Amino acid sequence: MEVGPVDTSWHPRAACRGADPELFYPRGRGSAGVARARRICKACPTRQLCLDAALAVPHALDYGIWAGTTREQRRRMRQDRAA
Structure with missing residues (x-):
C-alpha cells in the first residue's frame, strides 16, 4: 500500500x-x-487528527498507542473501513 504525505501540522x-x-x-x-498514555490522549485537542494519521500510515497499525487506541483497535477500525 502506497502512502501519500501525511499532515503533521497538528503535532x-x-x-x-x-x-x-x-x-x-x-x-x-x-x-x-x-x-x-490513554489519559493524555483523552484530553488531546488533536485526537481525531492523530487517529486519522495512524489509520493512514500502515506501520502505525502495529506499534504503540495512537489517539488512545491500541494496535488491535486500529486494525479493527481499518478492517471496518475497508468493508
Whole structure:
C-alpha cells in the first residue's frame, strides 16, 4: 500500500508533545503505561487528527498507542473501513 504525505501540522498542538515517547510504546499487555498514555490522549485537542494519521500510515497499525487506541483497535477500525 502506497502512502501519500501525511499532515503533521497538528503535532505542535498535541497533548503528548514533550511527553516521553516510551510512554506511548509500552511493553507487555495490560501495562500501566497504556492507561497513562490513554489519559493524555483523552484530553488531546488533536485526537481525531492523530487517529486519522495512524489509520493512514500502515506501520502505525502495529506499534504503540495512537489517539488512545491500541494496535488491535486500529486494525479493527481499518478492517471496518475497508468493508
